[in-house]
Every structure is written in structure tokens, then in C-alpha cells.
Amino acid sequence: MKSILTIMKREFHAYFLSPIAYIFLSLYLVLTNFLFFQGFFIAGEASMRNYFELLPWLLLLFLPAITMRSWAEERKNRTLELLLTWPIKDSEVVSGKFFASFLFLALALLLSGTVPISVMLIGNPDEGIMIASYIGALFLGGAYIAVGMAVSSFTENQIVAFIGTVVLLLVGILLGHEGVIAFVPSSVAPILSGLSLEAHFNSIARGVLDSRDIIYYLSVIGLALFFNTQSLESRKWE
Amino acid sequence: MSEKMLEVTGLTKRFGSFTAVNNLSFTVNRGEVFGFLGPNGAGKSTSMRMITNFIPATSGEVRVDGISGAENDLLMKKKIGYLPESTPLYNDMSVEEYLRFVGELRGLKGAVLKRQMNEMIDVCSLTKMVKRPIGHLSKGYKQRVGLAQAMIHEPELLILDEPISGLDPNQIIEIRELIREMGKKKTVIYSSHILPEVAATCDRILIINNGELVTIGTPDEVTRQFTGKTTFLMKIVGDHSQMKTGFENLAEVISVQIVPEDSAVHVKIECNADESFGEILFDTVVARGWKLRELTHYVTTLEDVFTQLTGSKE
Structure with a gap:
């Protein structure tokens, strides 16, 4: 357990040792605020619905940029060899890295608190829905992070990791999208939307914390982290 | 423990x-x-x-x-x-x-x-x-x-x-x-x-x-393991046409290599003897009326062993 914390501390700290984190964080904040407030006054409604509709797409670009380096860099610099010969379990390293990225996501959401604060100052939004949406965002983001890390663990090229993650997540989102659902037989449609990363988020964002949605995200996270650990183990298969 | x-x-x-x-x-x-x-x-x-x-x-x-x-x-x-x-x-x-x-x-x-x-x-x-x-x-x-x-x-x-x-x-x-x-x-x-x-x-x-x-x-062991013979390097002034046979007549000598240069002749001798064989070589040179400039007991280094062992298979 202590090792997980040590790894997490180092990884989280490492984000701030390179300019990439600052660049993406600023970009994320500017983009969320701009896109939200652009439509906010036109809609004339004190709600964050627009914001949470955008969120899966913004995180789609933001989080893979955060996770792309997690393993790719360790592979490229060969620090992985040292890391995996220290007396720590592979699963502890994976967990530590996951929680570091998760903390970074939480920080990004916290810093974009300008949006809910503005909405609350101007009008009288439904706070229950807002809180539920934020919880949903953490679950959705957690799933993105886990997938991003798993993809990163298969390559030593950060760009490949980034693009691979975006494509994979995009498929995960589009599975349940109206445009896709319309083209498949009605018997398959519920299965696809049941697998969709976005559909479960939307259902949480409506203000209903359904255990099915939460179990879905926990499964995605668990599965991706499992693949991640296996990919580290794969050095032993050759 | x-x-x-x-x-x-x-x-x-x-x-x-x-x-x-x-x-x-x-x-x-x-x-x-x-x-x-x-x-x-x-x-x-x-x-x-x-x-x-x-x-x-x-x-x-x-x-x-x-x-x-x-x-x-x-x-x-x-x-x-x-x-x-x-x-x-x-x-x-x-x-x-x-x-x-x-x-x-x-x-x-x-x-x-x-x-x-x-x-x-x-x-x-x-x-x-x-x-x-x-x-x-x-x-x-x-x-x-x-x-x-x-x-x-x-x-x-x-x-x-x-x-x-x-x-x-x-x-x-x-x-x-x-x-x-x-x-x-x-x-x-x-x-x-x-x-x-x-x-x-x-x-x-x-x-x-x-x-x-x-x-x-x-x-030491590794070096000795790969060196059965002793090698001497000499630099001699004299008639080089006589030198090869001159040294080969000695019973302990295995091989003699001769490279004549301007002022002196380089001689490399491998033999089945220890370091003291240098004295016999010296006597031989003197007896033949040649002049000795250098006489070195060449110590086989690990480097030689290494080159010998790892180079030969390539």
C-alpha cells in the first residue's frame, strides 16, 4: 500500500516538472470556459447541461495527453527495467500511476470550478444534478485514464499512445451514439448503448446515480488496469 | 546465511x-x-x-x-x-x-x-x-x-x-x-x-x-589456463640470415619469428620453458657474436586471452 502512495506522489509531482501538464491544463480551462460561456447566455438557463454534454469530448482530448507518457516514457528511457526490479508488485505500480492521473483529473475539474460558481452566482441551478454530473465525470475520466494507460503500456512512442487511446475511446463513445444506434438492428441497439462510455455518463448526468452505471465504469477501469498489468507481465512471455 | x-x-x-x-x-x-x-x-x-x-x-x-x-x-x-x-x-x-x-x-x-x-x-x-x-x-x-x-x-x-x-x-x-x-x-x-x-x-x-x-x-588462473608457453621478444643487431636457425637449434624453442628492420632485427621466440630461459637466449646471442639491444619476457595478458577466446569463434 505504501508503495502505491510513493508511486502516486512521484507521478503526480512529475506532471508539474514538465511544461506539458501546464499547457494542457490551461488549454483545458480556457476551452471549457470558452465553450460553455459562449452558449450559456444565449440559452439563458442556469444549468450546466451544456458543460456536461461537452465534457466527454473535452476529456477525450485532454486525458489521453496526460496518460500517454505513463508507460511509453518508462519504456523509452528504460526506467521500466529498474522500476520492475525494485521490490514492488506490478499491480502496485499500475495502481499508483492510475491514482496520480486520477488526481490530476480531479485537479482539472476543481480548477474549472469557475463554471459552476458562475452558474450559481447568476441563477439557481439544480445542485443535485450538478453533483451527480461531477461524480459521473470522475467515473468517465477514470475509465479514460485506465484505457489510456493500458494503451501506453504497449508502446514506447507517446504519440502512438495518444492517438491509439483517442481512437479506442472514440469507438467506445460512438458505440452508443444516436448516429450509430440508428443503423443497427433494434435488438443490438441496447447492447451497444449499454457498452457505450458516453451513454452511462449521460444517465448519471441526468441526476440518477444508478449502480449499473457505476458498476459499468468500475468494470472498464478494472479491465483496463488488468490489461495494463498483463502487458507489463508480457515481458515474461517471450 | x-x-x-x-x-x-x-x-x-x-x-x-x-x-x-x-x-x-x-x-x-x-x-x-x-x-x-x-x-x-x-x-x-x-x-x-x-x-x-x-x-x-x-x-x-x-x-x-x-x-x-x-x-x-x-x-x-x-x-x-x-x-x-x-x-x-x-x-x-x-x-x-x-x-x-x-x-x-x-x-x-x-x-x-x-x-x-x-x-x-x-x-x-x-x-x-x-x-x-x-x-x-x-x-x-x-x-x-x-x-x-x-x-x-x-x-x-x-x-x-x-x-x-x-x-x-x-x-x-x-x-x-x-x-x-x-x-x-x-x-x-x-x-x-x-x-x-x-x-x-x-x-x-x-x-x-x-x-x-x-x-x-x-x-591469474584464467591467464595461466590459456598460456602453456612462454614468449620472449628480442631486438638484436647482427646477421639475420643466421638467427632463425641459430635459435631453432635450442631444444626448448617452439617457434621463431624474425622481422629485420633497418638497424636491428626483431625476434619473437615461443618456447617450452620458464622465465629463466632468457639467460640461455642471452648466452646464445653472445656466443654468436651478435649484439643484444632488448630482451623482454612477454607476459600474456588477460587481454590476449580474451581476444583469443572471444575472437576465434566469429
């Missing part, structure tokens, strides 16, 4: 049809400085990766202080301090941050962690560098950070893969001193493709080529 710090039995690693390490067996005793020697691509790094349990062996077994990595991975790893080839470090961290990070992962905490960090900074002469990002350090300093990392938890067995490659001569001397210092207290295994380096620091050496053990022993 077993006398044998490391026991390697029948270690084999295949990558597809390529055999990187083939049936390697050896033992390293507690307190030894053990040199792992071979040309590039001989299987040194692969062997070390198997010993540290970074990759599993195709077959064979490694026991560190009696513990096999297959049985208890974490316990075995605690006993080892490892510096992989090319010294991979986190360049974005400062020396201090990095050592604290490694120390914590090694299970050190509080006052013990602080003490060990200070000790490593002291031993590896990193005092002036503690706040610097590792990425900004010179190769020699990075190597020291790598060594500090490997020793922070006072491991019983230190495994260093090419710790001196890529360093300049001054840095080599410093790192060599450091290794020698460590060797007084710990068991050290280190690999190199530079022979004099290993001959100077190691109690015993192992030569590996094409993944197979070529020979093992003290530097």
Missing part, C-alpha cells in the same frame, strides 16, 4: 530460435567482486536481467542467498541492488527527490531513510548535486546516482551492468574506486567488455561468449 551469495544453474534464455544465453552455471561467494566479461552481445545483460528476475529464464535457476525469484520474487529483489545498462534514471527529478523515492520504495522511512540518503550522497560524492535535476548531470554523476540508487537499502548483492561504459578516464577511476570500496563490504557482480578494468578490480572473472561460458576463475 549461506556462503554462496548467488547460485546460477543451467540458466538458458531463448528468444524464438535465437539462444541468447545457453546453459550458464556459476556460483558467486559472499564478499566477492565478480567480473562478468564478454564482447558486446555475448549475453551479459540478458543474464543479469534473468538474475534480477526482470525477465524469466527459459530454463535453469537463479538463487540469491538461497532464495529463488520464482518462489519469492519480492524477497529476492530486496536482497539485490541493480544498476541496469545505460543507467536509466528519472531525469526530471532532483538527485535528492530521486533517492528519497527509491528509498521509500525500498521500504526505508523516517530517520533511517534520511541517514541512508545522506550516506549515499556522501559515499558517491553527490553533495553539490543534491538539488540538481538528474537530467542536467554529467554522465559520471548520473552513474553515481545510479550506484547510490542501487545501494541505498544496503543490499547484500550488487549487480552492475556496464557501470563504467561511456565514462571518461577520470570518471572511470572514480567509479572503479567506488566499486572497489563497495566490494569490501558487499558481494558485487559487474559486467564489462573492457578487460583490464575487470582484471584490476575483480576477485574472480567469468568470460562469456555467444551466450556460453568460456571460462571462470581468478584473473
Whole structure:
């Protein structure tokens, strides 16, 4: 357990040792605020619905940029060899890295608190829905992070990791999208939307914390982290 | 506590049809400085990766202080301090941050962690560098950070893969001193493709080529093992047409090589005798009325042995 914390501390700290984190964080904040407030006054409604509709797409670009380096860099610099010969379990390293990225996501959401604060100052939004949406965002983001890390663990090229993650997540989102659902037989449609990363988020964002949605995200996270650990183990298969 | 710090039995690693390490067996005793020697691509790094349990062996077994990595991975790893080839470090961290990070992962905490960090900074002469990002350090300093990392938890067995490659001569001397210092207290295994380096620091050496053990022993033993004959080098002034037969008439002489030059003749003689044969050679020269400029007993070095052993198969 202590090792997980040590790894997490180092990884989280490492984000701030390179300019990439600052660049993406600023970009994320500017983009969320701009896109939200652009439509906010036109809609004339004190709600964050627009914001949470955008969120899966913004995180789609933001989080893979955060996770792309997690393993790719360790592979490229060969620090992985040292890391995996220290007396720590592979699963502890994976967990530590996951929680570091998760903390970074939480920080990004916290810093974009300008949006809910503005909405609350101007009008009288439904706070229950807002809180539920934020919880949903953490679950959705957690799933993105886990997938991003798993993809990163298969390559030593950060760009490949980034693009691979975006494509994979995009498929995960589009599975349940109206445009896709319309083209498949009605018997398959519920299965696809049941697998969709976005559909479960939307259902949480409506203000209903359904255990099915939460179990879905926990499964995605668990599965991706499992693949991640296996990919580290794969050095032993050759 | 077993006398044998490391026991390697029948270690084999295949990558597809390529055999990187083939049936390697050896033992390293507690307190030894053990040199792992071979040309590039001989299987040194692969062997070390198997010993540290970074990759599993195709077959064979490694026991560190009696513990096999297959049985208890974490316990075995605690006993080892490892510096992989090319010294991979986190360049974005400062020396201090990095050592604290490694120390914590090694299970050190509080006052013990602080003490060990200070000790490593002291031993590896990193005092002036503690706040610097590792990425900004010179190769020699990075190597020291790598060594500090490997020793922070006072491991019983230190495994260093090419710790001196890529360093300049001054840095080599410093790192060599450091290794020698460590060797007084710990068991050290280190690999190199530079022979004099290993001959100077190691109690015993192992030569590996094409993944197979070529020979093992003290530097002296290894040298003697491959030199049955004694060689003399001479520089003589005189009529070179007579020299070849003149020396070949001596019973002990195996071969004579003659290279005439402007002022003198270079003669290389291999014989079945010891060093004292030089006196007979001297007498021969005098008896023939030649003038002797130089007479050297040529000592076969480990380098010769190494070239002979590892070069011939290519």
C-alpha cells in the first residue's frame, strides 16, 4: 500500500516538472470556459447541461495527453527495467500511476470550478444534478485514464499512445451514439448503448446515480488496469 | 546465511530460435567482486536481467542467498541492488527527490531513510548535486546516482551492468574506486567488455561468449589456463640470415619469428620453458657474436586471452 502512495506522489509531482501538464491544463480551462460561456447566455438557463454534454469530448482530448507518457516514457528511457526490479508488485505500480492521473483529473475539474460558481452566482441551478454530473465525470475520466494507460503500456512512442487511446475511446463513445444506434438492428441497439462510455455518463448526468452505471465504469477501469498489468507481465512471455 | 551469495544453474534464455544465453552455471561467494566479461552481445545483460528476475529464464535457476525469484520474487529483489545498462534514471527529478523515492520504495522511512540518503550522497560524492535535476548531470554523476540508487537499502548483492561504459578516464577511476570500496563490504557482480578494468578490480572473472561460458576463475588462473608457453621478444643487431636457425637449434624453442628492420632485427621466440630461459637466449646471442639491444619476457595478458577466446569463434 505504501508503495502505491510513493508511486502516486512521484507521478503526480512529475506532471508539474514538465511544461506539458501546464499547457494542457490551461488549454483545458480556457476551452471549457470558452465553450460553455459562449452558449450559456444565449440559452439563458442556469444549468450546466451544456458543460456536461461537452465534457466527454473535452476529456477525450485532454486525458489521453496526460496518460500517454505513463508507460511509453518508462519504456523509452528504460526506467521500466529498474522500476520492475525494485521490490514492488506490478499491480502496485499500475495502481499508483492510475491514482496520480486520477488526481490530476480531479485537479482539472476543481480548477474549472469557475463554471459552476458562475452558474450559481447568476441563477439557481439544480445542485443535485450538478453533483451527480461531477461524480459521473470522475467515473468517465477514470475509465479514460485506465484505457489510456493500458494503451501506453504497449508502446514506447507517446504519440502512438495518444492517438491509439483517442481512437479506442472514440469507438467506445460512438458505440452508443444516436448516429450509430440508428443503423443497427433494434435488438443490438441496447447492447451497444449499454457498452457505450458516453451513454452511462449521460444517465448519471441526468441526476440518477444508478449502480449499473457505476458498476459499468468500475468494470472498464478494472479491465483496463488488468490489461495494463498483463502487458507489463508480457515481458515474461517471450 | 549461506556462503554462496548467488547460485546460477543451467540458466538458458531463448528468444524464438535465437539462444541468447545457453546453459550458464556459476556460483558467486559472499564478499566477492565478480567480473562478468564478454564482447558486446555475448549475453551479459540478458543474464543479469534473468538474475534480477526482470525477465524469466527459459530454463535453469537463479538463487540469491538461497532464495529463488520464482518462489519469492519480492524477497529476492530486496536482497539485490541493480544498476541496469545505460543507467536509466528519472531525469526530471532532483538527485535528492530521486533517492528519497527509491528509498521509500525500498521500504526505508523516517530517520533511517534520511541517514541512508545522506550516506549515499556522501559515499558517491553527490553533495553539490543534491538539488540538481538528474537530467542536467554529467554522465559520471548520473552513474553515481545510479550506484547510490542501487545501494541505498544496503543490499547484500550488487549487480552492475556496464557501470563504467561511456565514462571518461577520470570518471572511470572514480567509479572503479567506488566499486572497489563497495566490494569490501558487499558481494558485487559487474559486467564489462573492457578487460583490464575487470582484471584490476575483480576477485574472480567469468568470460562469456555467444551466450556460453568460456571460462571462470581468478584473473591469474584464467591467464595461466590459456598460456602453456612462454614468449620472449628480442631486438638484436647482427646477421639475420643466421638467427632463425641459430635459435631453432635450442631444444626448448617452439617457434621463431624474425622481422629485420633497418638497424636491428626483431625476434619473437615461443618456447617450452620458464622465465629463466632468457639467460640461455642471452648466452646464445653472445656466443654468436651478435649484439643484444632488448630482451623482454612477454607476459600474456588477460587481454590476449580474451581476444583469443572471444575472437576465434566469429
